[in-house]
Amino acid sequence: MRIAIIETGRPPDRLSGFPSYAAMSADLLGPEHACATFDVRAGAWPEPDRYEAFLITGSAAGVYDPLPWIADLVAFLRALPPERKLVGICFGHQIMAEAFGGRARKSSRGWGLGLHAYEVVARAPFMDAASRIAVPVSHQDQVVVAPPGARVLAASAFTPYGVLGYADRAALSCQCHPEFGPDYARALTRDHRAAVADPALVERALASLDAPHDSARLGGWIRRFLAE
Numbered sequence: 685m686r687i688a689i690i691e692t693g694r695p696p697d698r699l700s701g702f703p704s705y706a707a708m709s710a711d712l713l714g715p716e717h718a719c720a721t722f723d724v725r726a727g728a729w730p731e732p733d734r735y736e737a738f739l740i741t742g743s744a745a746g747v748y749d750p751l752p753w754i755a756d757l758v759a760f761l762r763a764l765p766p767e768r769k770l771v772g773i774c775f776g777h778q779i780m781a782e783a784f785g786g787r788a789r790k791s792s793r794g795w796g797l798g799l800h801a802y803e804v805v806a807r808a809p810f811m812d813a814a815s816r817i818a819v820p821v822s823h824q825d826q827v828v829v830a831p832p833g834a835r836v837l838a839a840s841a842f843t844p845y846g847v848l849g850y851a852d853r854a855a856l857s858c859q860c861h862p863e864f865g866p867d868y869a870r871a872l873t874r875d876h877r878a879a880v881a882d883p884a885l886v887e888r889a890l891a892s893l894d895a896p897h898d899s900a901r902l903g904g905w906i907r908r909f910l911a912e
Contacts, residue, residue, distance in 0.1 A: 685737055685769075685910060687713060688730035690757070691723045692775055693743030699871055705741040708863040709773065712903045713739070713910070724753050729760065737769035737910055740776025742861060746825050747775070747782045748789060758783045769910055772857035777848065778825055780857050784850070786831035793842055795878040796821040798889025799869075799897055800860060802838035802846040808856075810908035811837070817898040819860035820869040822876070826859065847902075856909045862902040869893055 691706040703711070706721040713719060720735075722728040730738070745751060761783040764770065772780040778788035801818040804811070817838060827845040830836065833852035840846055847858045861869070873889050 685717045686735045687717050687719045687737045687739060687910075688735040689719050689721045690730070690738060690740045690776070691721050692725065692741050692753075692757070692779075693745065695868070695872070696744075698875065699868070702868050702871070705863070708865070708868070709739050709741055712863040712899075712906065714907060717910070724757055725751075727753075729756075732760075732764060732768070735768075737771070738764070739771040740773065740779060742774035742776065742822075745775065746788075746790065747778045754779070766853035768854060770853065770855040771906055771909070772855075773863060774821075774823055774859060774861055775825075777857035777859050778827055780855060781827040781829070781831050781834070781845070781848070784831035784833070784853070784855075786827055786834065787829035788825055788827045790824055791826040791828070793826070794824065795876075795882070795885060796823045796826075796842060796859075797873055797876060797878055797885060798892035799895055800840060800842065800846075802840050802843065802860070804838050806835055806837050806849075808837060808849050808905075808909070810912055811905050812901065814898065814901060817902055818895065819858075819862050819897055819899050819902055820864045820893065821860045822864075822869075822872055823859060824878075856906065858902065860902070862899040862906070864899070866893065866897070
């Protein structure tokens with residue numbers, strides 16, 4: 685499958701030795717797909733007719749930021765045919781919600797950091813029998829209103845819209861980061877900007893990352909979704 689990875693952010697400068705978010709996402713999708721990366725912040729956009737699927741990466745930006753590329757991305761998503769496969773991760777999850785009639789904003793719950801668990805509340809055909817998944821997160825923004833046509837597949841008290849599937853289009857998105865490897869998740873968390881306000885949160889988040897995680901399982905859901 686030809687997949688356009690829409691790159692909306694990169695690791696912080698202090699972590700420049702790690703792969704880009706686009707590269708992490710391509711690894712998550714697997715070598716059987718032909719992935720091309722488009723840095724939309726720099727004005728690079730895919731030609732929609734040339735790709736069978738699209739993946740939107742994470743970003744330090746918020747969907748509410750007055751940046752021209754964010755408005756352009758909303759317009760791009762709205763113009764995609766509903767049968768075209770679409771996957772969103774973190775910021776990608778939030779911008780998809782905004783584009784299709786929902787809402788994302790800075791959460792009153794504060795930073796989500798470390799390994800977060802979601803309960804499976806609805807089961808799509810591409811999912812396995814897991815009743816719970818735990819995956820690394822790093823976010824202050826959240827979807828607070830789900831778009832019409834979206835249903836919650838996995839959720840937590842902290843993130844009620846953790847994983848969304850869409851009934852009216854071929855789309856799947858998640859707030860968490862299944863593309864983050866353990867080393868990157870720890871490095872990002874260790875000197876996280878959240879430590880300025882809440883150093884104890886960062887310590888708890890680092891400790892949580894020692895537990896088993898389900899990134900590979902969620903990656904499998906995404907790959908089976910693309911293969912449907």
